[in-house]
Amino acid sequence: MYKVDNRGYYGKFGGAYIPELLHPCVEELKQNYEKIISESDFKKEFDQLLSDYVGRPTPLYFAKRFSEHYQANIYLKREDLCHTGAHKVNNTIGQILLAKRLNKKRIIAETGAGQHGVATATVCALMGIECIVYMGEKDIERQAPNVKRMKMLGAEVRPALSGSKTLKDATNEAIRDWINHPNDTHYIIGSVVGPHPYPEMVAKFQSVISAEMKKQLMEKTGNENPDIIVACVGGGSNAAGAFYHYLNNKNTRLIAVEAAGLGIHSGETAATSVIGSEGIIHGSRTLLMQTSDGQIVEPYSISAGLDYPGIGPLHAHLISSGRAEATSITDDEALKSAFFLSRKEGIIPALESAHAFAAMEKLEYKKNDTIVINLSGRGDKDLETYTKHFDRFA
Amino acid sequence: MNRIKSLFKNKEKNILNIYFTAGHPNLNDTEIIIKTLAEAGTDLIEIGMPYSDPLADGLTIQQSSSVALRNGMNLDLLFSQIKNARKHTEVPLVLMGYFNQVFQYGVEKFIAACKSSGVDGLILPDLPLYEYERDLKNYFEENDIAISFLITPLTEEYRVRKIDELSNGFIYMVSSNATTGGTEDSNEKQIKYYERIHNMNLETPRLIGFGISDFNSFSKACKYANGAIIGSAFIRALEKGTKLENTIKNFVAGIRNKKLV
Numbered sequence: 001m002y003k004v005d006n007r008g009y010y011g012k013f014g015g016a017y018i019p020e021l022l023h024p025c026v027e028e029l030k031q032n033y034e035k036i037i038s039e040s041d042f043k044k045e046f047d048q049l050l051s052d053y054v055g056r057p058t059p060l061y062f063a064k065r066f067s068e069h070y071q072a073n074i075y076l077k078r079e080d081l082c083h084t085g086a087h088k089v090n091n092t093i094g095q096i097l098l099a100k101r102l103n104k105k106r107i108i109a110e111t112g113a114g115q116h117g118v119a120t121a122t123v124c125a126l127m128g129i130e131c132i133v134y135m136g137e138k139d140i141e142r143q144a145p146n147v148k149r150m151k152m153l154g155a156e157v158r159p160a161l162s163g164s165k166t167l168k169d170a171t172n173e174a175i176r177d178w179i180n181h182p183n184d185t186h187y188i189i190g191s192v193v194g195p196h197p198y199p200e201m202v203a204k205f206q207s208v209i210s211a212e213m214k215k216q217l218m219e220k221t222g223n224e225n226p227d228i229i230v231a232c233v234g235g236g237s238n239a240a241g242a243f244y245h246y247l248n249n250k251n252t253r254l255i256a257v258e259a260a261g262l263g264i265h266s267g268e269t270a271a272t273s274v275i276g277s278e279g280i281i282h283g284s285r286t287l288l289m290q291t292s293d294g295q296i297v298e299p300y301s302i303s304a305g306l307d308y309p310g311i312g313p314l315h316a317h318l319i320s321s322g323r324a325e326a327t328s329i330t331d332d333e334a335l336k337s338a339f340f341l342s343r344k345e346g347i348i349p350a351l352e353s354a355h356a357f358a359a360m361e362k363l364e365y366k367k368n369d370t371i372v373i374n375l376s377g378r379g380d381k382d383l384e385t386y387t388k389h390f391d392r393f394a
Numbered sequence: 395m396n397r398i399k400s401l402f403k404n405k406e407k408n409i410l411n412i413y414f415t416a417g418h419p420n421l422n423d424t425e426i427i428i429k430t431l432a433e434a435g436t437d438l439i440e441i442g443m444p445y446s447d448p449l450a451d452g453l454t455i456q457q458s459s460s461v462a463l464r465n466g467m468n469l470d471l472l473f474s475q476i477k478n479a480r481k482h483t484e485v486p487l488v489l490m491g492y493f494n495q496v497f498q499y500g501v502e503k504f505i506a507a508c509k510s511s512g513v514d515g516l517i518l519p520d521l522p523l524y525e526y527e528r529d530l531k532n533y534f535e536e537n538d539i540a541i542s543f544l545i546t547p548l549t550e551e552y553r554v555r556k557i558d559e560l561s562n563g564f565i566y567m568v569s570s571n572a573t574t575g576g577t578e579d580s581n582e583k584q585i586k587y588y589e590r591i592h593n594m595n596l597e598t599p600r601l602i603g604f605g606i607s608d609f610n611s612f613s614k615a616c617k618y619a620n621g622a623i624i625g626s627a628f629i630r631a632l633e634k635g636t637k638l639e640n641t642i643k644n645f646v647a648g649i650r651n652k653k654l655v
Contacts, residue, residue, distance in 0.1 A: 017521070284519070
């Protein structure tokens with residue numbers, strides 16, 4: 001019911017709305033990826049790198065003091081402990097192995113906060129493949145440490161100068177690069193967005209998160225199904241991974257947490273499922289923030305990783321069909337929650353993940369429910385932002 | 395009869411299609427650009443609906459689109475400008491843009507606005523063939539609005555056949571695998587592609603676009619197709635020129651290799 005159909009749709013969302021120029025690239029991927037990723041040598045190499053290089057399985061940690069505060073049994077899926085500091089690397093490992101098998105010599109990627117850019121630069125270094133990362137000119141200024149990391153790893157960081165000079169424009173530039181290099185290049189998209197087959201492919205690579213969760217919950221609680229899973233959604237890759245193996249299990253509630261920025265109706269927000277409408281962005285029919293003329297609106301969030309004007313088509317389908325519940329968290333609520341988690345559990349979360357933790361304040365749940373919060377990344381990259389707000393929240 | 399269809403019925407060779415972005419350089423230039431292009435001998439005019447995220451376009455058209463949007467261009471205004479321009483000329487007019495613009499405006503409402511303002515055809519590079527057939531084809535046919543799909547050097551033969559079947563204005567033949575405004579492929583590679591498509595004996599006329607910028611590239615394209623499309627080079631000329639009408643007349647004369655005014 002929540003599987004993609006053969007044209008790339010989840011319900012009415014998805015598809016591949018791409019210029020003919022991109023058709024051969026996307027078609028090659030569509031024709032080959034399922035076969036390649038189901039081959040045993042691919043699986044073996046993927047699993048081995050996830051375990052020896054990324055550090056999987058990541059722990060499922062029972063957060064005792066946090067649980068006491070909220071009177072529920074709260075587990076944290078520790079994606080922050082992955083190599084490079086976030087879940088993004090699960091996908092880049094998968095895609096680089098795919099690119100190698102498609103004989104691609106050149107990798108391109110887009111990045112907003114720089115986490116996916118770093119994860120891509122990392123796997124390219126690992127495989128010795130040329131890497132070009134497109135990043136909005138504004139984001140290059142805002143996320144200087146990650147730009148340095150990508151450069152240290154040998155990647156070229158190209159500024160996206162068009163449009164609003166942020167993530168959506170970096171994505172446009174990467175797509176244009178691919179149009180101009182259709183034969184030798186693979187485009188590693190970082191989220192469950194873009195034309196079919198990207199949303200499903202990225203979700204599959206990230207589904208290791210919920211596969212591990214099932215096993216770990218069984219060991220710890222005797223029941224593989226939690227009552228609730230909470231994850232933040234920008235494009236939605238960590239949420240897709242955390243929800244994936246639970247999609248057909250209606251007893252587990254799925255909570256997608258979007259960034260409300262300064263407030264849903266402030267004009268400075270990224271709460272796509274609330275103020276967005278159906279349309280096409282980056283080759284996919286989904287929910288996005290746009291004007292009545294179909295011009296894409298620049299989103300806002302304090303968290304660069306949630307600062308995307310659309311959501312993946314799977315999430316658009318889950319939310320509009322009622323399978324997932326969407327909620328949104330403002331900048332201040334996320335900041336407050338980041339400080340709270342740091343003091344309660346000794347874990348500094350990424351600003352993106354802090355939105356998921358803040359959702360505990362709004363969520364309706366029963367006492368002693370088992371809740372898994374996907375801790376998608378660590379907060380080192382956000383230290384400067386946290387420091388700025390120290391007086392208000394510490 | 396649809397003006398694009400009658401154009402190709404009456405003229406088989408050297409068809410000149412010029413593209414400009416509506417709202418650029420100035421918000422209200424649309425009418426004068428259409429009128430002057432038509433008077434100067436342009437056979438077909440392609441009007442770009444400026445878009446925030448023009449995926450298939452290179453830097454020149456991206457920037458002209460940003461300027462147009464900043465100037466305040468929107469679809470209702472554009473349709474009224476086109477309606478005014480129609481008072482002066484019967485030149486075929488094609489709108490080029492991205493599917494989200496049509497989708498948001500409402501497909502039915504959009505086609506009706508095309509019909510009433512005098513637009514003859516559409517180019518929507520990111521509209522997939524399957525979705526066109528499923529959701530849009532009926533509206534286009536009922537209102538006699540033509541659609542042009544793109545082919546590239548990498549489009550497989552079965553798709554070229556399908557595109558020939560579905561396109562009913564002209565086929566937009568992209569000269570090389572690149573975004574708009576780039577340079578052309580090597581001569582040999584390109585001619586091989588042009589000849590391959592020519593020998594398929596397609597039913598729909600073909601115009602070659604992307605990388606066509608002057609008399610030489612226009613003439614070469616015309617050898618292998620019914621004509622060619624010039625976009626980025628015209629936009630650059632508009633940006634450099636001082637008096638709009640003279641710039642346009644000189645540009646078209648240059649392409650046709652006629653004496654300048």
